[in-house]
Amino acid sequence: MKVFKLGGSIVLALCMSGLAYAHHSAAGIDQTKTVTAEGIVKTFKWANPHSWLEIEVQNSKGESEIWNLEMNPPAYLVRAGWKSSTVKPGDKIKFSARPFKNGDPGGLFVSVTLSDGRTLGQNAPRGTAPPYSPAAAPPSAEQK
Numbered sequence: 001m002k003v004f005k006l007g008g009s010i011v012l013a014l015c016m017s018g019l020a021y022a023h024h025s026a027a028g029i030d031q032t033k034t035v036t037a038e039g040i041v042k043t044f045k046w047a048n049p050h051s052w053l054e055i056e057v058q059n060s061k062g063e064s065e066i067w068n069l070e071m072n073p074p075a076y077l078v079r080a081g082w083k084s085s086t087v088k089p090g091d092k093i094k095f096s097a098r099p100f101k102n103g104d105p106g107g108l109f110v111s112v113t114l115s116d117g118r119t120l121g122q123n124a125p126r127g128t129a130p131p132y133s134p135a136a137a138p139p140s141a142e143q144k
Helices: 002-022 074-079
Strands: 035-045 052-058 064-070 092-099 106-113
Touching: 035 064, 052 092, 064 092
Parallel strands: 064 106
Antiparallel strands: 035 052, 035 092, 052 064, 092 106
8 A cells, every 4th residue: 555655646746747847937038128029920829828929020130030929828818808810920010028038039928019009918907807707607687
């Protein structure tokens, strides 16, 4: 029985270490700076655990470079007004991001201004209610 418990504990520890390793930190992001640039959407990946935005940007030398911006997962983006079709390849956008510390093009997404003038972040504005959740209780007959 002790061997069984020890074996189970080892398996549990290995599983937990894998989960801890799978999620990364933001140590490579400069949280003290925000950069703003314009570019053309190359790819928008609507996926878990993070959505990604790839943008072709002209750098200060006039050369094209691809910025990779990590975003929140779709569940958070929906609450902030996003849809999987909000941005498409070829769209011209202006964006803000927390840059990588090592100077590589990209970082952590902050906001985007679309061609129609709308600005979207990655979190719902403070004081707004999240969309209806199926887990929430339906309104009572008195509330209808």
